[in-house]
Amino acid sequence: MRVLVLILTLSFTVTTFSQNIKFGKVSKEELEETxxxxxxxxxxxxxxxxxxxxxxxxxxxxxxxxxxxxxxxxxxxxxxxxxxxxxxxxxxxxxxxxxxxxxxxxxxxxxxxxxxxxxxxxxxxxxxxxxxxxxxxxxxxxxxxxxxxxxxxxxxxxxxxxxxxxxxxxxxxxxxxxxxxxxxxxxxxxxxxxxxxxxxxxxxxxxxxxxxxxxxxxxxxxxxxxxxxxxxxxxxxxxxxxxxxxxxxxxxxEPYVNSxxxxxxxxxxxxxxxxxxxxxxxxYSTTWEDVVNNAYKSSSFGEELKKTTYFQKDIDALIGSVSDPVKRMGLIFDFIKSQVKWNGYYGYYSGDGVRKAYKDHVGSSGDINLMLTAMLRHAGLNANPVLVSTRTHGIPLFPTREGYNYVVTWVKLPDGSVALLDATDKYSVPNVLPYRALNWQGRIVAKNGGSGLIDLYPKTKSKNSMTMMVKIDEEGTLEGSYRSIKTNHRALSFRNSYNEANKDDYLEKLENKYNGIEISDYEVKNDLDLSKPIQESYKFVKESQVDIIGDKMYFSPLFYLKTSENPFKLEKREFPVDFGYPSITSYRMIINIPEGYKIESVPESAAIGLPDNLGSFQYKVVGNGSTIQVSVASQVNQPIVSPIYYEALKKYFNTFIEKEAEQVVLTKV
CATH class of the missing domain: 2.60.40.3140 (Immunoglobulin-like)
Structure with a gap:
């Protein structure tokens, strides 16, 4: 990544350097400042x-x-x-x-x-x-x-x-x-x-x-x-x-900054x-080649990749009857996730050795993913470790020994496709790395100590598709059903928050998130079946979602799901907007209006887009007799948006927030 430099107006003093502010000598003026x-x-x-x-x-x-x-x-x-x-x-x-x-x-x-x-x-x-x-x-x-x-x-x-x-x-x-x-x-x-x-x-x-x-x-x-x-x-x-x-x-x-x-x-x-x-x-290390070579030659990295005796019997029994490379990869990946728990320690070196981590069923990111790489190689797959700097660690701008703090596994399959794996997260699947690892580029460390860069951001969009059936009564209360389907990173995020939480606490937080919505018949499918999308459904009652003035009703067709605040507030932004992964969010709703009312007006349809196909927003509301059909789709096509598009992005969010706030008007017959 190119280092950006912007000269701001600063007062620089070039006089002799000295610590002229004495400890303990705090002035009344400093304390009076508000x-x-x-x-x-x-x-x-x-x-x-x-x-x-x-x-x-x-x-x-x-x-x-x-x-x-x-x-x-x-x-x-x-x-x-x-x-x-x-x-x-x-x-x-x-x-x-x-x-x-x-x-x-x-x-x-x-x-x-x-x-x-x-x-x-x-x-x-x-x-x-x-x-x-x-x-x-x-x-x-x-x-x-x-x-x-x-x-x-x-x-x-x-x-x-x-x-x-x-x-x-x-x-x-x-x-x-x-x-x-x-x-x-x-x-x-x-x-x-x-x-x-x-x-x-x-x-x-x-x-x-x-x-x-x-x-x-x-x-x-x-x-x-x-x-x-x-x-x-x-x-x-x-x-x-x-x-x-x-x-x-x-x-x-500001929101959407990797670090x-x-x-x-x-x-x-x-x-x-x-x-x-x-x-x-x-x-000492002065180039990325030096950094990679030092890691590869280290007894805590390259040597650990060569060790196989501690797992050989288990892996041979696991994949002995399986010849398909993709299935072999999947079996080994799931095996590691079930056998060795991540202790929360970052690093691309093995801590106390992969053998000990395997025996104790717990290890660092270095232990787990070096072990995964070694097992995949033992199974005949073309696998290499990838050095990563996590999002909170920052982007490795310069070749330093501290530039990377994490490791994942890269696999090239016989059909030419590539998979990125991280076995520290038990809900992760191939090419769906934990959010912490989605940070620009990683550096592959090959068997001979050579290296190359690889993009860590996913190409496939993560989806959250929501369907709602809603009925409005004469008091302006909503009653209906909600169903959503989540894939890829949206599914990974949901599984980590839902599966690891107390279910009563989770439901209470969900109700509080939507300001007192009453939820019943809450159900989640495929929460542990990682091969399928997450399916979430519930019934709900939500009061005070409609303004009743005289003989008219006013409401936003997205009700409590509408976007109400633009996350981008700075007048000017000098650094990229990092969404982490491309995504699609869609809503399909059928709204049944109360008896005795007719549709007076609905918001006009709209379609807006960001420059260079970076994203788009489509909004359609159609009234037909006693029902209103709403279709909304918002998508971000690139995980990283350059700051040159910041004004356009800010305007884009303002536009669709204003659009979602437009109201349906019902009139009493």
Whole structure:
């Protein structure tokens, strides 16, 4: 994906970088501020955001990466209270190395009787927990939070993982008044700079001299031991990149974004190579080929694909009498889904090994789908793993080791067709990947370590076809029956929400969704038969769906199912609209009007389309005696819509919302 750059109006300061905002020195003016002067919709604002990342040499440990954080946030209202809770992830490795946090200081400030009153965060309010096997989490919630308060915290992180520098983020969901950041690296480390987002952010770079002091202690003498202390100093050059920004606008989220982080202004420092004194150059991943080769050669990836003994007897018994490749694929796919449960961990490597995951009947996405690939290969099918970045992880714009965080399976069948499989979701079927995996392109890893890109978005439309029979009584109450048929991703989404829920709770939520509709005879067919569409049906009663004024009745022919709000509200959108998959939504309704009334008018039929066949909307209402027939079909033909079509898309939604709001008029005879 091409990186888009839009230069916004920012105030850049190129004076000497310094942390001139002191911790604890919050002003009355900051506390008296009721709205952000440049963004009155903001619930909170970063008054100050400071980060300094740098390398230090520790004689026992070698180089470590340190990061100093200082943030001050103004909270305007209760909606901004979420920013009073801070969560910090600390990485750890299987080898026992882990990041450490220290020097936490945090205060909340309020204006009481014209005086600035601060309340400190107690150590008892800081909680550390094991997030997962790869990270710990430190969490604290600021005390004495009130609308209008200011919170402030600072801390330091020491990391042994100097090859993994956290992204420098320059834009958030709330505005930033002042941002200062710096990254200092010794000459022994060479980093590649990757930039993304819509802000033009250029660092001020300078070189300085630094030094490392080595302290030595030696003992000598046979009978009288003498200790001699000495020190030596090694000088080196360090490069410092500084960022100083003011009045950074908030990055506004909107519906149908795969991950807003893809468009957030940030800089990622990726280690290219190291060159230490008296040592050879050590290169790190710098191309996608390097990333793929490193994965393929890894004992937790490529080697796991070669293991077959742990499943061989089971798979041979499963497919022994089946020769059809498609049926073999289906049997193995269903077998994995029933035998190994996903533990919720992402990753394309195997965690503790596929053999253990198979034995324990639980594993990560890497365990499950590498296992699936190996089984399909054992069955004689052309199968390869596909590296994927999930929607929340973002689009892998640059070749980094962290670019992908997930894996699925690609199968090419003898007839030339291709299937994408993900056995982490027990309701998934071939070419219907879980929504989390629908994110632009994946990278196939072939048996020889080669790679190629593949589109992850489905080509077949997901359907939700609804049929209703409705009767209106003289009080304007609806009574009728509803039936829907759902396919592909619409069926997958329904099965995950319905099958995993308490049925009474599910029905109650459905009734609340439609503002108090009374549902009876609720039935779902094929909820566990993945080879067939979902069929949902029920009877219902819904009051107050008709306006009665004098001797006339007024109502929208879609009643409570009409679209009432345009999801696209931004004046201008710089990033694509991501629907996830192409779809068709259709309604067919027969409405019986009450006795003693006749049809005075119905909305005119309409057909509108998006440019370049991106989508269409068809709307038809026909009155015939005592019945009204309604036919509505809305379809999205492409999962991704370029921002150049945003105005057309926004207008398209407005048009069909207005059309669905048009009313049928009945007159008393």
């Amino acid at each position: 709205v952000n002067p440049l963004d009155s919709t903001a619930n909170a604002t970063y008054l100050y955001k400071y980060r300094k990342s740098y390398f230090e040499y520790e004689q026992e440990e070698g180089f470590v990466l340190k990061t100093d954080i200082h943030e001050r946030i103004k909270i305007y209202n209760q909606e901004g209270f979420d920013y009073a809770t801070k969560k910090i992830s600390l990485y750890k490795s299987n080898g026992g190395n882990e990041e450490d946090i220290s020097n936490i200081k945090a205060n909340t400030y309020n204006l009481v009787g014209g005086k600035v009153i601060d309340v400190k965060l107690n150590k008892s309010g800081i909680f550390e927990s094991k997030d997962n096997k790869y990270s710990n989490e430190v969490k604290f919630t600021m005390p004495n939070i009130k609308p209008g308060c200011v919170i402030e915290y600072k801390y330091q992180i020491t990391s042994p993982f100097w090859s993994n520098v956290d992204e420098f983020v320059f834009q958030h969901n709330i505005p930033i008044k002042k941002l200062e950041a710096s990254f200092s690296t010794p000459e022994y480390f060479n980093f590649k700079v990757n930039t993304k987002g819509f802000l033009s952010v250029v660092p001020e770079v300078e070189s300085k001299r630094g030094s490392i002091v080595f302290n030595n202690k030696t003992r000598s003498g046979q009978y009288t031991v003498r200790t001699t202390y000495s020190s030596s100093e090694v000088e080196f050059t360090k490069q410092i990149s500084r960022y100083n920004l003011e009045n950074v606008p908030a990055l506004k989220n 807003i982080n893809n468009y957030r202004s940030s800089i990622k420092y990726e280690l290219s190579f190291t060159k230490f004194p008296q040592s050879t150059v050590k290169y």
